[in-house]
Amino acid sequence: ITSVALTQHYLDRIERYDAELNAYVTVTPELAMEMAKAADAMLDEGKGGPLTGIPVAHKDIFCTDGVKTTCGSKMLYNFIAPYDATIVEKIKAAGMPILGKTNMDEFAMGSSSESSYFGPTKNPWNLQTVPGGSSGGSAAVVAAGLAPLATGSDTGGSIRQPASFCGVTGIKPTYGAVSRYGMIAYASSFDQAGPMARSAEETAWLLNVMAGFDEKDSTSIEMTRPDFEAELGQDIKGLKVGVPAEYFGDGLDEGVEKAVRDAIAQLEALGAEIVEVSLPNKDLAVPSYYVLAPAEASSNLSRFDGVRYGYRCDNPQDLQDLYMRSRSEGFGAEVKRRIMVGAYALSAGYYDAYYLTAQKLRRIVRDDFVKAFEQCDVIVGPVAPSPAFKIGEKSDDPVSMYLADLYTIPVNLAGLPAMSVPAGFADGLPVGLHLVGPYHSEPTLLKVAHQYQ
Numbered sequence: 001i002t003s004v005a006l007t008q009h010y011l012d013r014i015e016r017y018d019a020e021l022n023a024y025v026t027v028t029p030e031l032a033m034e035m036a037k038a039a040d041a042m043l044d045e046g047k048g049g050p051l052t053g054i055p056v057a058h059k060d061i062f063c064t065d066g067v068k069t070t071c072g073s074k075m076l077y078n079f080i081a082p083y084d085a086t087i088v089e090k091i092k093a094a095g096m097p098i099l100g101k102t103n104m105d106e107f108a109m110g111s112s113s114e115s116s117y118f119g120p121t122k123n124p125w126n127l128q129t130v131p132g133g134s135s136g137g138s139a140a141v142v143a144a145g146l147a148p149l150a151t152g153s154d155t156g157g158s159i160r161q162p163a164s165f166c167g168v169t170g171i172k173p174t175y176g177a178v179s180r181y182g183m184i185a186y187a188s189s190f191d192q193a194g195p196m197a198r199s200a201e202e203t204a205w206l207l208n209v210m211a212g213f214d215e216k217d218s219t220s221i222e223m224t225r226p227d228f229e230a231e232l233g234q235d236i237k238g239l240k241v242g243v244p245a246e247y248f249g250d251g252l253d254e255g256v257e258k259a260v261r262d263a264i265a266q267l268e269a270l271g272a273e274i275v276e277v278s279l280p281n282k283d284l285a286v287p288s289y290y291v292l293a294p295a296e297a298s299s300n301l302s303r304f305d306g307v308r309y310g311y312r313c314d315n316p317q318d319l320q321d322l323y324m325r326s327r328s329e330g331f332g333a334e335v336k337r338r339i340m341v342g343a344y345a346l347s348a349g350y351y352d353a354y355y356l357t358a359q360k361l362r363r364i365v366r367d368d369f370v371k372a373f374e375q376c377d378v379i380v381g382p383v384a385p386s387p388a389f390k391i392g393e394k395s396d397d398p399v400s401m402y403l404a405d406l407y408t409i410p411v412n413l414a415g416l417p418a419m420s421v422p423a424g425f426a427d428g429l430p431v432g433l434h435l436v437g438p439y440h441s442e443p444t445l446l447k448v449a450h451q452y453q
């Protein structure tokens with residue numbers, strides 16, 4: 001098969017199904033076909049790598065040269081990025097045609113893709129339910145066969161939770177393993193980009209293209225990129241799999257618990273040794289995150305002022321009016337809520353009470369993991385307490401939406417790598433198994449996932 005034929009196949013499916021799913025904000029058929037032709041030419045000359053000619057979809061948080069990059073916001077509804085994010089550039093260089101940009105929660109703030117200015121994305125498994133978020137569009141396009149591979153970003157779970165809800169595989173690499181240059185910033189000390197695909201193996205292929213040191217990102221780790229495929233074929237005999245008792249408490253859906261316990265039994269059958277570990281302070285993570293992430297967001301989002309790019313209000317009276325109305329008209333409710341919380345937490349009088357305390361809690365949560373990894377190689381558990389919920393079910397109750405991040409957020413506080421792997425169904429909807437490892441253990445996580453799949 002040629003890249004042109006393969007790319008056309010996905011474009012046809014997008015044309016047919018995306019009106020209903022709303023998983024793409026922008027489809028780029030001309031760009032895709034042009035890149036597919038170039039990829040075929042490369043392949044004809046015997047050049048290119050394992051992914052040359054395979055199309056990809058990018059979350060609309062990644063700047064894409066000459067293509068609209070909205071971050072799910074009215075604030076950037078007309079923003080054409082003048083350059084490529086490093087990962088977009090790397091994926092282009094690998095010869096992968098770009099199908100388009102996927103829908104997401106506004107500025108990646110959310111767990112359902114409902115806060116997008118472009119309307120909610122639907123879960124391909126059940127159109128009444130959310131695909132998760134914020135990378136819900138990327139998870140949905142992979143699940144529905146509207147792209148074989150997609151990029152996502154994960155600040156508090158945004159790759160893993162939508163992967164879980166849509167039955168696809170996604171990995172959030174170690175903080176700093178993948179460049180954030182050109183990825184629109186939400187909470188910079190947590191943000192991390194990663195791949196989403198149907199299987200661990202495909203995820204590893206795309207991560208091989210995405211990861212690596214980038215001098216344009218000061219938090220990028222200066223190390224030789226591991227070969228993420230290298231360990232896939234090895235068995236997991238004797239591998240110590242930690243199961244935190246605290247993960248199976250109140251509020252966990254029975255069907256999700258069963259799927260996760262079955263998965264653990266299967267890992268044991270594959271030769272892994274199951275050990276009980278403890279993460280006693282896991283409940284400190286959500287409150288810590290929902291102070292720190294908004295604090296960082298309030299600072300990051302100050303650049304959207306109606307002057308330099310994006311949305312600008314009509315007929316501003318003066319500069320103050322221009323700022324105020326552009327921001328109040330351009331940002332949605334959830335983004336405003338976070339900016340207000342963040343600015344409050346950072347204000348001089350409250351800094352110690354909120355921001356500093358939250359930083360201390362962050363450290364405690366991280367230390368729990370460090371201790372747990374003295375006893376095991378990976379930690380497993382649920383990704384989310386429930387399968388995909390109904391569209392609209394949580395949109396009026398932000399706190400219940402925040403609380404549902406309890407399994408994914410601790411990992412971002414610690415900067416660890418983690419993935420979601422499909423592990424069966426609950427109520428007819430997909431359930432993911434959460435694998436968390438020590439820093440730079442991606443090859444091991446991918447191996448466990450691959451052996452399990």
Ligand code: GLN
Binds near residue numbers: 109110293
């Ligand atoms: N749901 C979390 C939030 O709203 C995480 C989102 C993300 O990882 N981008 O902040």
